Amino acid sequence: MSERIAIIGGGNLGTAIAEGLIKSRFCKPDAITITKRNPATLKELEKKGVTITADNTTAVKQSDLVILAVKPFQVAAVIEGFKKQLTAKHTIVSVITGVSLSDLQEMVKKSLPLFRAMPNTAIAIQESITCISYSNATEQQASFVVDMFNTLGKVALIDEKLMDAATVLGACGTAYAMRYIRANIQAGIEIGFDAKTASLIAAQTVKGAAELLLKNGSHPEQEIDKVTTPKGCTIVGLNEMEHRGFSSSLIRGVIASYNKIAKD
Numbered sequence: 001m002s003e004r005i006a007i008i009g010g011g012n013l014g015t016a017i018a019e020g021l022i023k024s025r026f027c028k029p030d031a032i033t034i035t036k037r038n039p040a041t042l043k044e045l046e047k048k049g050v051t052i053t054a055d056n057t058t059a060v061k062q063s064d065l066v067i068l069a070v071k072p073f074q075v076a077a078v079i080e081g082f083k084k085q086l087t088a089k090h091t092i093v094s095v096i097t098g099v100s101l102s103d104l105q106e107m108v109k110k111s112l113p114l115f116r117a118m119p120n121t122a123i124a125i126q127e128s129i130t131c132i133s134y135s136n137a138t139e140q141q142a143s144f145v146v147d148m149f150n151t152l153g154k155v156a157l158i159d160e161k162l163m164d165a166a167t168v169l170g171a172c173g174t175a176y177a178m179r180y181i182r183a184n185i186q187a188g189i190e191i192g193f194d195a196k197t198a199s200l201i202a203a204q205t206v207k208g209a210a211e212l213l214l215k216n217g218s219h220p221e222q223e224i225d226k227v228t229t230p231k232g233c234t235i236v237g238l239n240e241m242e243h244r245g246f247s248s249s250l251i252r253g254v255i256a257s258y259n260k261i262a263k264d
């Protein structure tokens, strides 16, 4: 059973995972090591009890679960650097975009449990959706990894062929949602609110809308029907957004992101 966790690549996502693990109390901060070529920028995590280092080899040697969170073009060289330290105790979890389980197997060259996990940056506050697929893992190893991500939000076990789609919908999705909220803030200021109040109203409204779907299990259009008063202001606004290509531009954006992963 995995106990010590090494996060290789302390960037945006790697640090968010560490933050989430600490907040969730899934493990003690001193069970986490996070690496980065220049670890000085990880001081905040160090203050919370996490070990920070540039030494991937020692981090892997002293851990059971290795979370790979470097950029896709860095992963081969990074694994090559610590590969000799990998033993039967290790489980590998990669959150790297576009690197398949078979690519990982080629790089690791050992028979170890391999997981691809696609979280988003809300993992820092235990509100991620993490899509997971895996190979070569026992039921016990799989439930450990699934339990870990369940403490950091919600989990969907998916077929690996959907992992690029999961990256776009779940991980890029955070940025799409932020742009939607930002546009509401800009509009909110134009119709009279100060920026702070507009931000609060826009963000809490989106949170409430999402919770309605998650808690009621309803379809967005059912919830929209409850808001759109006949001849009212909501439907006028919605229809104007659609005339301007709102849904179409979102769908085209999602597909452009998806095609970009396929092209790389």
Ligand SMILES: NC(=O)C1=CN([C@@H]2O[C@H](COP(=O)(O)OP(=O)(O)OC[C@H]3O[C@@H](n4cnc5c(N)ncnc54)[C@H](O)[C@@H]3O)[C@@H](O)[C@H]2O)C=CC1
Binding pocket: 008, 009, 010, 011, 012, 013, 014, 035, 036, 037, 038, 056, 069, 070, 071, 072, 074, 078, 095, 096, 097, 118, 119, 120, 121, 171, 172
């Ligand atoms: N940022 C996001 O929202 C998401 C990112 N991902 C994937 O996660 C991975 C990381 O993404 P980000 O955190 O955004 O990138 P990032 O560039 O912020 O983080 C990568 C980190 O790896 C470090 N690094 C580079 N070489 C290293 C080495 N040899 N040893 C240790 N650390 C090293 C870099 O210094 C950097 O801090 C990428 O593969 C990305 O596709 C997946 C889902 C969401």
Ligand SMILES: O=C(O)[C@@H]1CCC=N1
Binding pocket: 097, 167, 171, 172
């Ligand atoms: O933009 C990217 O390539 C990464 C993958 C998902 C979120 N960030």
